[in-house]
Amino acid sequence: MAEKKKMLLYFLADLMSDDVVMDRFLEDPEGMMHDYDLSEQQKATLYSLDPLRIGSVVGAEAQLGLENAVLSPQWPVPESRVRGVEPRRVPAEVVPAFRLFGEGLMRNAEVVLRPVQGKGPDLVYVARDSSGSFQETELCVREMDLSRAAPGRYRVCVRNFSGATLIENAVELEVA
């Protein structure tokens, strides 16, 4: 079973159910999150105050917790998905480092930016850098050139390699 620490889900649950925890959080957010061993990705998600983004992470943790604990032997492997990106809002220029957080993502995967409004072609980049484990993967696109991207919202999708099924997610990038 997943440890209680290291999960945003438990942190939020304690925060909402225990006023002492809430008081400590308001007094020292960083210290409190450190006590729960939250990762930089989890902290950034919380600080975003974006319900969709927080919900996505918490949902993934809940699913993993359930899968790992009881409901499934997680056999053979969990599904691939993107849980978050950093940054989430960028100017239409070259982005030095665009990071994706998720699971089951491959090094050299294609990162596909699909206009939410359905206008314009997909923008495709390759994430040559990767780190972490299967279930906590971080991919990075270096020098992502968005100088010709139309302003607007883009759905961040991934294709693990050219020709693989597109992994569609609710995660978005806004090009200002």
Added chain:
Amino acid sequence: MTFTTSDRLRRALARMPAPLLGERARDRLLAFSNAGAPDVDLVCVECRVSSDQADQVDVGLSAASHRARSALAAHVRQLALGQAGVAAPERWHAAAACLGRWATRGTDEARALRAVFLEYDLDTAGAPAADPSLFFNAHELSHAWDRPRTLEGLCRAMTWLVGERAPALSEALELVLGVLPENFHLAHLGFMIPRPDESLRFFIALPTPELEGFLRRVGWGGSLAAARDFVGLADRSGWVSVALGFGRNGVHPRVGIEAPVQGHPGGASRLIAALLERGACTPAKAEALRALLAAAGPEERYALSHAKLVCCADGGLEAKAYVTFAPSEVTMGRLSSIRQIRARAAPAMPEAG
């Protein structure tokens, strides 16, 4: 009402249609459940579905929660004490010690091994319980882009579980890690303790286009030509999962391709239909599987976990279905709206975005 694993098995037996389970298999499974199985999180029954054969059935016991870990550890302790009719209790000494630590919160073993499974091959007449195979979930130990770390972690886990037999097995581990493609995930590792021709089994996810090259590099002499359609069925976002065994003669001739229900459009019913269309499941067994999955009651949950196509080096194929039984009373508890955090934790912060 809380059901024990044995209760769950007996109740499932009563609902398993005859095509899935022949009389002899039914008798063995009943004897197994009557002997007292540990109360684990999940019970899995493996059924051969590509032929009418129904005399062999294997049963798996999976533990991840601490309650189930304690039960599984106690069961393995019995094996090590020679109290369960196993052939060689000493083979279980290291595992018993390891799983005792694993069942204790906060230990290295508890953190590293997320789940442990025992699988009993109930294919022999006679005593209901013999040596099971032992598998562990290696999710915490598999780091595709850091192979030295992966090797070190897996060697440590093998030493915990099989003691002095670990060095002999690590040779296969090094071979596999050495020929895996850049992207991989070693999901589970199994010690095939009762099998004379197989000692270690790997469950690995790798990019589908890399599968055949990997099998060649690792020394498997067969061909997947007859299984390509099934490989397509098993593909999930470009990953395919393979079960690969090693014994004293090197790579085992049987390789399994695993198609999970998870991620298959239409879920279990569509996966069963796809197996049927491909001749990997007989009509009678497809019907029986559907009937079993529909038979779940308020106190139990039946699910098809995955199907496996076993490809033999000589070209033979065999398909299996893995049905899991779990209590349905498991719930997460209600999560309050995260809007409360937004309102209470940071009332002065500007709108995101």
